[in-house]
Amino acid sequence: MKLATLNDGTRDGKLVVVSKDLTRYCAADNIAPTLQAALDNWAEVAPKLEVLATDVEHEAVPCERFHEREAHSPLPRAYQWADGSAYINHVELVRKARDAEVPDSFYHDPLMYQGGSDNFLAPRDDIPLGDTAWGCDMEGEVAVITDDVPMGASVEDAAGHIKLIMLVNDVSLRGLIPGELAKGFGFFQSKPSSAFSPVCVTPDELGDAWNDSLIHLPLMVDYNGEPFGRAEVGVDATFNMAQLVAHAAKTRPLGAGTIIGSGTISNKGEDGGPGKPVSEGGRGYSCIAEIRMIETIYDGEAKTRFMAPGDTVRVEMRDKDNHSIFGAIEQTVVQA
Amino acid sequence: MKLATLNDGTRDGKLVVVSKDLTRYCAADNIAPTLQAALDNWAEVAPKLEVLATDVEHEAVPCERFHEREAHSPLPRAYQWADGSAYINHVELVRKARDAEVPDSFYHDPLMYQGGSDNFLAPRDDIPLGDTAWGCDMEGEVAVITDDVPMGASVEDAAGHIKLIMLVNDVSLRGLIPGELAKGFGFFQSKPSSAFSPVCVTPDELGDAWNDSLIHLPLMVDYNGEPFGRAEVGVDATFNMAQLVAHAAKTRPLGAGTIIGSGTISNKGEDGGPGKPVSEGGRGYSCIAEIRMIETIYDGEAKTRFMAPGDTVRVEMRDKDNHSIFGAIEQTVVQA
Numbered sequence: 001m002k003l004a005t006l007n008d009g010t011r012d013g014k015l016v017v018v019s020k021d022l023t024r025y026c027a028a029d030n031i032a033p034t035l036q037a038a039l040d041n042w043a044e045v046a047p048k049l050e051v052l053a054t055d056v057e058h059e060a061v062p063c064e065r066f067h068e069r070e071a072h073s074p075l076p077r078a079y080q081w082a083d084g085s086a087y088i089n090h091v092e093l094v095r096k097a098r099d100a101e102v103p104d105s106f107y108h109d110p111l112m113y114q115g116g117s118d119n120f121l122a123p124r125d126d127i128p129l130g131d132t133a134w135g136c137d138m139e140g141e142v143a144v145i146t147d148d149v150p151m152g153a154s155v156e157d158a159a160g161h162i163k164l165i166m167l168v169n170d171v172s173l174r175g176l177i178p179g180e181l182a183k184g185f186g187f188f189q190s191k192p193s194s195a196f197s198p199v200c201v202t203p204d205e206l207g208d209a210w211n212d213s214l215i216h217l218p219l220m221v222d223y224n225g226e227p228f229g230r231a232e233v234g235v236d237a238t239f240n241m242a243q244l245v246a247h248a249a250k251t252r253p254l255g256a257g258t259i260i261g262s263g264t265i266s267n268k269g270e271d272g273g274p275g276k277p278v279s280e281g282g283r284g285y286s287c288i289a290e291i292r293m294i295e296t297i298y299d300g301e302a303k304t305r306f307m308a309p310g311d312t313v314r315v316e317m318r319d320k321d322n323h324s325i326f327g328a329i330e331q332t333v334v335q336a
Numbered sequence: 337m338k339l340a341t342l343n344d345g346t347r348d349g350k351l352v353v354v355s356k357d358l359t360r361y362c363a364a365d366n367i368a369p370t371l372q373a374a375l376d377n378w379a380e381v382a383p384k385l386e387v388l389a390t391d392v393e394h395e396a397v398p399c400e401r402f403h404e405r406e407a408h409s410p411l412p413r414a415y416q417w418a419d420g421s422a423y424i425n426h427v428e429l430v431r432k433a434r435d436a437e438v439p440d441s442f443y444h445d446p447l448m449y450q451g452g453s454d455n456f457l458a459p460r461d462d463i464p465l466g467d468t469a470w471g472c473d474m475e476g477e478v479a480v481i482t483d484d485v486p487m488g489a490s491v492e493d494a495a496g497h498i499k500l501i502m503l504v505n506d507v508s509l510r511g512l513i514p515g516e517l518a519k520g521f522g523f524f525q526s527k528p529s530s531a532f533s534p535v536c537v538t539p540d541e542l543g544d545a546w547n548d549s550l551i552h553l554p555l556m557v558d559y560n561g562e563p564f565g566r567a568e569v570g571v572d573a574t575f576n577m578a579q580l581v582a583h584a585a586k587t588r589p590l591g592a593g594t595i596i597g598s599g600t601i602s603n604k605g606e607d608g609g610p611g612k613p614v615s616e617g618g619r620g621y622s623c624i625a626e627i628r629m630i631e632t633i634y635d636g637e638a639k640t641r642f643m644a645p646g647d648t649v650r651v652e653m654r655d656k657d658n659h660s661i662f663g664a665i666e667q668t669v670v671q672a
Contacts (some may be wrong), residue, residue, distance in 0.1 A: 077591055113450070183442070255413055258454055
């Protein structure tokens with residue numbers, strides 16, 4: 001089934017079930033008022049939502065027209081947002097651009113940071129930027145939402161706790177990252193509010209495209225109206241989403257509604273080297289930092305600038321029949 | 337006023353107003369069902385809670401006996417928990433123990449990490465530990481809860497957004513920290529669930545002891561039943577709580593119910609060097625790591641081991657009349 005949260009003026013919005021083709025919705029607030037409430041009691045609530053989803057599909061219940069622009073992020077605020085960096089190709093490029101080695105541990109111990117989850121942007125919200133020098137970037141990613149995950153859950157168990165899947169634009173302030181990482185405490189100011197896709201879906205909704213806790217489809221990232229990234233999510237993933245969930249749960253349980261992100265989707269080129277831009281027949285990039293690293297490796301300096309007020313980003317994923325699965329994140333950078 | 341959240345079997349508990357002497361409470365759920373709900377609408381709700389608090393003080397409403405052991409952390413789960421490291425003396429000791437310099441920036445740019453907030457421990461909950469080799473430690477701290485803080489708030493404005501104050505035991509797994517910090521993404525597995533004091537209080541409740549966004553009283557940390565730390569919270573703070581809130585809000589707004597922590601309270605010795613143990617007339621330490629660093633500096637190696645199953649920690653603060661302000665965090669480490 002497909003779920004969304006409509007912006008009804010409240011902090012947590014209103015839970016609705018959306019038709020597979022994203023054209024209609026039916027309010028689900030008689031089953032659970034919010035998506036968090038549904039996740040808090042998922043085993044009992046999900047079957048009721050599935051019945052409603054079937055009715056929506058068959059037009060057996062009165063539906064309203066679904067407009068993606070009226071959707072909040074599925075969880076407008078969450079109790080946890082932890083973002084991995086599962087595509088080590090991205091890290092390899094960062095390191096290569098500054099002539100540094102990738103530690104061997106990065107290939108078996110996932111990178112993950114705790115993100116701010118108190119105030120997500122809606123999928124069509126502007127990205128407020130205080131200073132262009134902060135180096136605003138998008139990061140196109142996949143994220144999963146879990147129910148309660150016990151401390152020490154195995155990877156296999158973790159896979160079963162993945163209840164919903166969505167897309168993310170993990171907004172990053174590249175200019176603030178080096179200073180923060182040098183302090184040793186990780187990202188904070190460099191990771192402002194992120195935005196999620198208008199719709200989240202249960203894994204079964206992806207059919208064969210969900211396999212081994214990865215989506216086997218390309219992530220479509222457009223920048224200023226042009227195709228910028230078409231990276232295959234199922235390719236070059238050093239870790240799958242279940243491994244990331246298990247990593248997060250090693251020393252403590254995860255509360256229902258925990259969101260775990262994949263990190264920037266990043267593919268190698270066909271020759272195993274850096275990937276080519278979409279305009280040159282490559283799979284492109286899911287963030288600006290990556291093309292800047294490739295420019296640095298090849299040309300000695302980065303030419304593509306980071307985002308400034310007026311720049312737009314669009315993140316979407318389509319199934320094999322070219323239908324949008326999650327709706328589109330569409331954001332414009334504005335001066336804060 | 338003093339507020340607490342009783343464990344009623346729900347995830348977010350039940351909001352109650354507690355008498356100043358912590359002996360009685362009156363349910364506030366007819367005003368706001370949970371503390372988060374109160375914070376979501378603080379300007380409207382707080383005055384109603386204040387009226388109830390006055391009635392509780394005058395025994396003008398029916399009250400029940402308040403037992404600290406029945407309290408959850410004031411926010412059993414929160415949308416944000418960001419912990420600073422405002423007592424640079426602690427960082428100076430860490431660095432001194434490994435012969436490293438403290439960067440000058442640490443004195444004007446706060447250290448802060450994003451913590452997990454989906455699953456706090458209750459103040460009397462056991463601390464589940466998977467492996468003694470993880471190096472379990474307590475960190476006695478002060479934390480504040482804010483309402484909505486706009487992006488870019490000044491320090492002065494940030495001070496006005498501090499609505500509630502409480503104590504924290506920020507459980508830390510020292511054995512996992514070096515590996516995580518080396519990866520560059522900050523703490524994650526090394527910071528499992530923290531516990532907060534049974535009661536949180538409005539700043540006015542502290543009277544003169546709340547000045548310049550700091551509490552001017554000692555934090556009492558007992559380890560295995562013996563006084564371990566009596567550090568003065570108002571002394572040696574490189575940053576106050578308003579500066580930490582403003583730091584957190586630099587690039588994004590903070591949602592209502594954001595918890596910001598001070599970091600381990602840490603005082604220098606009277607001679608400006610490392611502080612002495614309480615048993616030697618000093619102010620002691622708010623975490624085991626600190627005494628281990630001092631042992632390393634003086635003796636070349638740390639002798640005090642980290643916590644193991646059966647070890648207990650107690651964190652409390654008393655006013656000038658020796659009355660407990662927030663109730664006590666009392667936890668025992670257990671094998672997970």
